[in-house]
Amino acid sequence: MSTDFIAPTSGTTKLEDKLDSLGIDVHACYQCGRCSSGCPVADFFDLSVMEVVRLASYGMEEKLLHSRTIWLCAACETCASRCPNDIEIAALMDVLRELTLRKGISPAEERVPVFHQSFLDSIRNWGRAYEIGMIGAYKIRSKDFLGDMKLGMNMFFKGKLSLMPHSIKGKPEIRQIFSGKGKEYER
Amino acid sequence: MKLSYYPGCSLQGTALDYDKSVREICGALDIELVEIADWNCCGASSAHMTNREIGMRLPIRNLLLNQEAGLDILVPCAACFQRLKAADLALREHSDFWDVPRYQPEFRIVHISSFLASDEIISRIGDSIVRGLGDLSIACYYGCLSLRHPKITGAVNYEVPDTLEAIVRTLGGQPVKWSHRTECCSGSLTMARPDIARKLVQDIHTAAKKAGATAFVTDCPMCQANVESRQLDTVGEESMPVFFATELIAAALSGEYPQKQRKVHLIAPDVLASVFSGEAAREETS
Numbered sequence: 295m296s297t298d299f300i301a302p303t304s305g306t307t308k309l310e311d312k313l314d315s316l317g318i319d320v321h322a323c324y325q326c327g328r329c330s331s332g333c334p335v336a337d338f339f340d341l342s343v344m345e346v347v348r349l350a351s352y353g354m355e356e357k358l359l360h361s362r363t364i365w366l367c368a369a370c371e372t373c374a375s376r377c378p379n380d381i382e383i384a385a386l387m388d389v390l391r392e393l394t395l396r397k398g399i400s401p402a403e404e405r406v407p408v409f410h411q412s413f414l415d416s417i418r419n420w421g422r423a424y425e426i427g428m429i430g431a432y433k434i435r436s437k438d439f440l441g442d443m444k445l446g447m448n449m450f451f452k453g454k455l456s457l458m459p460h461s462i463k464g465k466p467e468i469r470q471i472f473s474g475k476g477k478e479y480e481r
Numbered sequence: 482m483k484l485s486y487y488p489g490c491s492l493q494g495t496a497l498d499y500d501k502s503v504r505e506i507c508g509a510l511d512i513e514l515v516e517i518a519d520w521n522c523c524g525a526s527s528a529h530m531t532n533r534e535i536g537m538r539l540p541i542r543n544l545l546l547n548q549e550a551g552l553d554i555l556v557p558c559a560a561c562f563q564r565l566k567a568a569d570l571a572l573r574e575h576s577d578f579w580d581v582p583r584y585q586p587e588f589r590i591v592h593i594s595s596f597l598a599s600d601e602i603i604s605r606i607g608d609s610i611v612r613g614l615g616d617l618s619i620a621c622y623y624g625c626l627s628l629r630h631p632k633i634t635g636a637v638n639y640e641v642p643d644t645l646e647a648i649v650r651t652l653g654g655q656p657v658k659w660s661h662r663t664e665c666c667s668g669s670l671t672m673a674r675p676d677i678a679r680k681l682v683q684d685i686h687t688a689a690k691k692a693g694a695t696a697f698v699t700d701c702p703m704c705q706a707n708v709e710s711r712q713l714d715t716v717g718e719e720s721m722p723v724f725f726a727t728e729l730i731a732a733a734l735s736g737e738y739p740q741k742q743r744k745v746h747l748i749a750p751d752v753l754a755s756v757f758s759g760e761a762a763r764e765e766t767s
Binding site for chain 1: 490494495496497519520521522524525526527528529530532533534536538539542579580625626628639664665667668669670672673674675677680706710713744745747
């Protein structure tokens with residue numbers, strides 16, 4: 295991270311209100327660094343985990359929503375499990391990712407949300423994850439045509455990838471979930 | 482004993498053999514599994530990481546499907562387990578928020594290793610072993626989601642778990658002491674950022690190797706696929722196979738490790754195969 299001051303010169307309380315409603319108390323952070331030291335992906339981050347927490351308490355959304363960190367977080371929950379002040383840091387990362395997408399901000403780490411979207415599309419279509427369809431959609435959208443080609447073929451020939459999707463009867467319910475049930479309350 | 486069963490999507494695809502071994506050992510241990518009819522994907526990491534509503538409502542549907550039967554739900558996949566537990570917690574706290582008028586279930590959501598390592602089941606396993614693991618040195622690898630966040634999973638020993646070690650010891654194997662049992666392998670990133678997965682898996686492999694392990698055992702289908710495939714990219718010939726706990730139990734209970742099962746691994750499982758063929762050879766000559 296740069297040596298810029300991260301003083302609260304700007305920021306809104308909207309993020310704070312959202313975090314409050316979910317019981318995520320970022321103000322409880324005293325910057326001990328347990329979250330950052332235990333994070334398995336920290337070497338690849340642009341903001342460390344403890345910086346994310348502090349920036350959130352300053353309401354500095356812009357910096358957070360444009361960071362690579364929020365996309366490279368693997369949701370392993372090590373940080374939150376070890377936080378001495380019980381801050382739900384992994385849940386904070388969820389909020390930041392969702393906010394980035396809702397605001398239409400282009401994700402700093404493009405391929406990760408493309409993967410998530412491809413995975414979710416296959417659930418929306420079939421009710422269950424359909425690996426080959428998901429991989430195909432991901433490859434087309436990410437333009438990552440060659441990556442893991444050999445691995446994919448290897449898994450296919452070992453019978454680990456089913457050719458046909460597993461479709462469920464309750465697809466109308468699944469579509470309803472994806473069409474935004476709950477959103478009517480803007481939550 | 483009768484349980485509801487939620488296999489999850491991985492067990493119909495990349496971890497199809499995991500599903501087979503779960504059903505096989507439950508059959509052998511007199512545990513009846515009733516698959517939840519028309520279950521849907523739990524959304525795994527992708528849903529809750531990008532959309533809270535979808536991430537909660539997908540697993541909620543499965544819990545509601547189980548209400549009528551009311552049996553405890555056995556869940557082999559760590560990610561499914563964590564998502565079903567998270568949904569269960571959310572419904573217990575505030576079911577109305579999720580448009581569920583009444584939620585007071587009698588059933589529990591049970592992760593496979595805790596279940597298999599429970600006193601009753603592990604003694605059934607111990608009593609039914611046909612052929613042991615012959616002191617095979619094994620690194621028990623838990624990964625993340627069956628343990629963390631403990632508020633969701635209810636795991637007591639989430640930093641120092643012991644269920645896989647208990648299973649391996651019962652089967653006659655030697656669990657090694659090592660450092661990376663609960664480290665993340667970045668399964669959710671493996672497709673978009675294979676470079677990160679390679680580094681994490683290489684670290685995990687190095688730690689297990691140093692401790693003297695010749696194989697891994699896990700209960701997570703994403704870890705199994707990721708740790709096997711990303712070793713191939715990095716440590717090559719030093720790669721160690723990753724077994725499912727139920728795969729080892731199935732071998733010990735049946736006394737054989739079938740050729741068909743050997744072939745599903747990306748890394749040749751010779752260490753386990755030789756334990757069984759060695760025993761067979763000795764028996765034949767005696």
